[in-house]
Amino acid sequence: MAKSKIYLVPAILMMAVINLSCNKDEDMSVLTDERDGKTYQIFEFGNQVWMGENLNFVSDGSWSYDGSSSYTEDFGRLYNWNSAVNSCPDGWRLPSHQEYSEMIENLGGSEQAGAALKAGGHLELALGGYRSIEETFEGKGNEGVYWSGTETEETADPAESAWNIAVFSMSNETRQRRVNKDHGFSVRCVQH
Secondary structure (H helix, E strand, O other), rough: HHHHHHHHHHHHHHHHHHHHHHHHHHOOOEEEEEEOOOEEEEEEEEEEEEOOOOOOOOOOEEEEEHHOHHHHHHOEEEHHHHHHHHHHHOOOOOOOHHHHHHHHHOOOOOOHHHHHHHHOOOOOOOOOOEEEOOOEEEEEOOEEEEEEEEEEEOOOOHEEEEEEEEEEEEOOEEEEEEEEEEEEEEEOOOOO
């Protein structure tokens, strides 16, 4: 019994060191949006700097889930695509469909990347739901849907749709879809 305690102490100390070295806040910096004074954690992923939190800038074409301001504190606002493209702070933009695709591939592909994208240390995408084109709010706690800055080319009218990325509570899957720009989705910005 005494020998097992001797081995247990170093193992506990090693776990504590690993936990401290992986603390997300130590690796992140803060961006202050000069337009409204809100702050956002930012971090590097590959050769890019990303927001580590959902955008919460009030603009035309943006909503809080079910009109609740408590929602925006945890999940940011939901934006239609035109508002999303114009709402990132100066020096920031929506990530492209290609940038999301490369991130998904680097995190194990579409069948596995969702686990990493929802976990700390990466984007930590929140499951903030969405606003449908029928103007109903759905999916909070079950899925997180985020705009890309890339319009789709496969539709008859590319001005009507754009790419997004979605993660789900009950799956490690990540989906990229083409949808109508009038939906309300979350936004993460990437630095120019």
